[in-house]
Structures are given as structure tokens and as C-alpha cells.
Amino acid sequence: MARVLVVITPAEGHVNPSLGLVTQLRNNGEEVVYVCTEEYRSRIEQSGAQLITYPFPQDAFSHDPVLKPQEYKHSYQFIYMMVGGIIRRVIPAVLRAIEHQKFDYLIFDSLMGWGGTILAEKLGIPAVCSIASFAFAEPLGSGQDLNEKDDADTMELYEATMKITRELAQEFQVNIPAMEEIPAHAGRLKLVYTSRYFQPQAEKLDDSFIFTGPSIIPRQDAPTFSFELLLERYPQTVYIAMGTILNKNLDFYQLCFEAFGDLPMNVVLSSGRYTDMEPLADRIPSNFIIKPYIAQLDMLQHTDVFITHAGMNSTSEALYYNVPLVMIPLTSDQPLVANRVEELGAGITLDKHNLSPTGLREALAEVLSNPYYKQQAYLIGESLRQAGGYKRAADMIMNHFAKV
Structure with missing residues (x-):
């Protein structure tokens, strides 16, 4: 069997989708070497892969000024983050970590862009691009050529x-790419963790893009939660989770208390492991259940509406279980994801700059009371379930390279 190198950006939303694939590759007999950071050792080793680590600041995507999520007003901001924040730091470290080792093919994270091409070229092996969000149907940065009318900041x-x-x-003795080539999805195959139905402009993507749906695999480190308690309390349950990077906004949680605190329903809030809820301890309504971490896949199977930041993983998991959404996109690709959900009728998007208890309450009431949102969530969910998941992804990758 083949020896596979997996190199994924050390971020929750990129590592987690890869774990089902890696587990299945191992079950199919492949030897997998996963290069990532110490922060993800437990879950990577549970997949059966051998982990090789390199130094990288823990929680960098929350604190590093280049890497932390922001609203990209121009594609060059995103491309600079890729080059300055990821490729320059990660690719040399990975090559040092695997020096003198041989592999048959590479699976690399799309957030590394051109960096994945460097790895494949230096190792002399073919590659698969792992895309944890929507694929770029058009080259990012195309049509944004600079001229004298562009402002000085963009030129800089x-x-x-x-x-x-x-x-x-020059360091790696490879060709210099054009700006729009840096974020391009390279590789013989491009693995996208969604369905063609959910992917915007899917008709523009060729057959090298494999749509397998979200990687639904139980988390071994998930804490227990009494779902029977929910049924004993109220017949309906709302779940609130704002991701792992931007979940420390106590003002938002206070808004939720004011919006939903007197409603006859369960409100389960995942506050995040590193969020200090103590300042709000005496204000928590009796219908709220607050935990620092909840097994999201289990929770979604007992949820009527999900209030979310519209991260790709969380959104896909909710839709996989037919759960409609109230979305408050914060940064990065979240507005794109929220727009697609709203376009297909499975949720409502709220403006993060204009939130109020009344607005939150009205959005929740609309999604709960109008069966259209649930029906549309089911349509997307069915497309995700039929996509085949990580088992199909592993089979297609192995079949492809067996024929090479």
C-alpha cells in the first residue's frame, strides 16, 4: 500500500474535516504520516496516523495579527495571509520535519495554496488538495489588476x-507564481467537503473536484450530555455556538439571554473552553444550559434551530442533520456560507453590526414557525448525506493513484 503525507493547516476548521479521511485511508491499508502541530496530537493519533510536529504558536488564529480572522475587503488581503502567515511559516518547517523521508502522494490543505505545490514539487509526488470550505469557482484575485487608481494600501x-x-x-528553486495563482486549488484531485448542490457555481468546476459532503465522524474526546434532560424540560431546543476562534463575546451572550430568556424552550449554549462566563453567572436564565464544550454532532440531532457564526464545518454539520439556521457571520468565508444557505432557503442571516434582542427573537421565531426553512435544510442535508463522505473520498483517492 501507499505511504501518504498529509499536511493540514493547524486550525480546527481544517484539521477536523480531514480526520475521517485519514481514518479511512488507514483502515484501507495506507500508511499515513500527518504533519501538524502538537495541539492536535490526540485527535490525529486517534485516526491511526503517525504524527510529526513542527513549532507553531498555539491558538495563533485567535491572536496572530496576520492569521487572526478578519473581514477581507480585497482578495489581496487573503492572499497575503496565505503567503505571510502560512506558506512562509509552515512549508519550510514541514520540509525540515520530513527530511529524507519518501512518500507516494500528498494531501495538503487548500489554505496553503501555492505552498502545497511547493511541497509536491520538492518531494516529486502527486497531490490532492483538501478544501474545507467552498471551492473557488473562479480564480481569486482575477479581475483585480492594480493600476494608478488603486489606493496605496492595496499596492503596498x-x-x-x-x-x-x-x-x-528562490529559496526552494521553483517558479514564481502570479498573484492569482497563489490561492489556486492545485493537485490532481481537489477534495471538497460539501455537495455539488451546496457548492456555489459548481457548474464551473471540472471533474477533478470531488464533492464528498462533510466528514461526519464522532469526536472521541467529546464530553457526555444528558439529552433526556432536554425532553423533560421543553419540547423545543435551540443550540448556540459561535465557533472556536470568535466565541468569547460576552456582550453577544448577554443579548441572547435578553432575547430568549423567557421563552418556553431549551437554549443550549456552547461558550468555548477558554471563555470566562463568570461575569454573566448571575444573569443566566433558567431555560439556558451553558457548557464550555458540547459534542456538536450529538447536539444537532436534538436541535430545532442552530444559531451560528456560519463557519463551514458547523453549517454543514447542521444541514447534514436537517437543522435550519439563524446565522451571524463574523469573518473570513462565513458571509459566503451564510449567503449560500439563505439563497437556498435554509436559514436567515443577521448583521453582526446591528444585533438586538428583538432582532434575534424575531429571526428565531420565523425559522421555528415557518416549515419552509426546515424543508430546505432537508434538501441540502440530503445532498450532503448522498455525497458519500470520507469513505467515498478515500476510495476515490486510492483508486486514482492506483491507476497512475
Whole structure:
């Protein structure tokens, strides 16, 4: 069997979708070497892969000024983050960590962009691109050529990005890519953890894009939760979770208390392991259940409406279980995900800059009372369930390279 190198950006939303695939590759007999950071050792080793680590600041995507999520007003901001925050830091470290080792093929994270091409070229092996969000149906940055009318900040960003790119190309003796080539989905196959139905502009993507739906695999470190308690309390349950990076907003949680505190329903809030809820301890309504971490896949199977930041993983998991959404996109790709859900009729999007208890309450009431949202969530969910999941992904990858 083949020896596989897996290199994924050390972030929850990118590591977690890969774990089902890695587990299945191992079950199918492949030897998998997963290069990531110490932070993800437990869950990666549970997949059966051998872990090799490299130094990278823990929780960097929350604190690092280049990596932390932001609203990208221009594609060059995103591309600079890729080059300056990920490719420059990760690719040299990975190559040092695996020096003198041989592999048959590579699976790399799409957030590494051109960095994955560098790895494949230096190792002399074919590659698969792992795409944890929507695939780019059009080249990112195309149609945004700079001219004298562009502002100085954008021009400076372009020059800074290309300066790092030229330095890396010289260091690794590879060709210098154009700006729009840096984030492109490279590789013989592109694995997308969604369905063609949910993917925007899917008709523009060729057959090298494999849509397998979300990677639904139980988390071994998930704490227990008494779902029987929910049924004893109220017939309906609302679940609130704002991801792992931007979940420390106590003002938002206070808004939720005011919006939903007197409703005859369960409100389960996942506050995050590192969120200090003590300042709100005496304000928590009796119908709220607050935990630092909840097994989300289990929770969604007992949820009527999910209030979320519209991260790709959380959104896909909710739709997989036919749960409609109230979405408050915060940053990165979340507005794109929320727009697609709303376009297909499975949820409502609220403006993070204009939140109020009344607005939250009205959005929840609309999604709960109108069966259309549930019906549309089911349509998307059915497309995700039929996509085949990580088992189909592993089979297609192995079949492809067996024929090469």
C-alpha cells in the first residue's frame, strides 16, 4: 500500500474535516504520516496516523495579527495571509520535519495554496488538495489588476506579498507564481467537503473536484450530555455556538439571554473552553444550559434551530442533520456560507453590526414557525448525506493513484 503525507493547516476548521479521511485511508491499508502541530496530537493519533510536529504558536488564529480572522475587503488581503502567515511559516518547517523521508502522494490543505505545490514539487509526488470550505469557482484575485487608481494600501499589500513569494521561490528553486495563482486549488484531485448542490457555481468546476459532503465522524474526546434532560424540560431546543476562534463575546451572550430568556424552550449554549462566563453567572436564565464544550454532532440531532457564526464545518454539520439556521457571520468565508444557505432557503442571516434582542427573537421565531426553512435544510442535508463522505473520498483517492 501507499505511504501518504498529509499536511493540514493547524486550525480546527481544517484539521477536523480531514480526520475521517485519514481514518479511512488507514483502515484501507495506507500508511499515513500527518504533519501538524502538537495541539492536535490526540485527535490525529486517534485516526491511526503517525504524527510529526513542527513549532507553531498555539491558538495563533485567535491572536496572530496576520492569521487572526478578519473581514477581507480585497482578495489581496487573503492572499497575503496565505503567503505571510502560512506558506512562509509552515512549508519550510514541514520540509525540515520530513527530511529524507519518501512518500507516494500528498494531501495538503487548500489554505496553503501555492505552498502545497511547493511541497509536491520538492518531494516529486502527486497531490490532492483538501478544501474545507467552498471551492473557488473562479480564480481569486482575477479581475483585480492594480493600476494608478488603486489606493496605496492595496499596492503596498501586493508588493509585500510578491516580495515574500519571490524570496520563497528562490529559496526552494521553483517558479514564481502570479498573484492569482497563489490561492489556486492545485493537485490532481481537489477534495471538497460539501455537495455539488451546496457548492456555489459548481457548474464551473471540472471533474477533478470531488464533492464528498462533510466528514461526519464522532469526536472521541467529546464530553457526555444528558439529552433526556432536554425532553423533560421543553419540547423545543435551540443550540448556540459561535465557533472556536470568535466565541468569547460576552456582550453577544448577554443579548441572547435578553432575547430568549423567557421563552418556553431549551437554549443550549456552547461558550468555548477558554471563555470566562463568570461575569454573566448571575444573569443566566433558567431555560439556558451553558457548557464550555458540547459534542456538536450529538447536539444537532436534538436541535430545532442552530444559531451560528456560519463557519463551514458547523453549517454543514447542521444541514447534514436537517437543522435550519439563524446565522451571524463574523469573518473570513462565513458571509459566503451564510449567503449560500439563505439563497437556498435554509436559514436567515443577521448583521453582526446591528444585533438586538428583538432582532434575534424575531429571526428565531420565523425559522421555528415557518416549515419552509426546515424543508430546505432537508434538501441540502440530503445532498450532503448522498455525497458519500470520507469513505467515498478515500476510495476515490486510492483508486486514482492506483491507476497512475
